[in-house]
Amino acid sequence: MSDGRPVTVRESEQAFVVVISGEIDVDAVGELDEAMARAWRASAAVTVLDLSGTVFADSSLLNLLLEAQQRYSAEGRLLAVAGPFHPAVTRLFQVTGTADYLPLAENVDAAVRQGDPSH
8 A cells, every 4th residue: 555655645536545654753744744735735525644554653643633633624624534543543542632533434435435425
């Protein structure tokens, strides 16, 4: 799924999927920020952040997710954060109390369905 980079994208009309692999910390978040800027400019029904391949994340990822959620909500656009989540990522969401705030989805397919008006 990944070409060795921590952040790759897949784009369609239904979804702009940002795939995040490995470890995301302050050194890798810049590439994710660029992908999110591309997603914002895209016309997909939903932007999905696929964290299923993420084994470690710190506050830099969390800050980016929270800012993206706020921006998407303010504009009435759909954002989803897809798993299944590595235990370290789940713990980050639980310890920080963000699991209830972020639009978490079981997997990418479930996240894409959030953007499908027929569901």
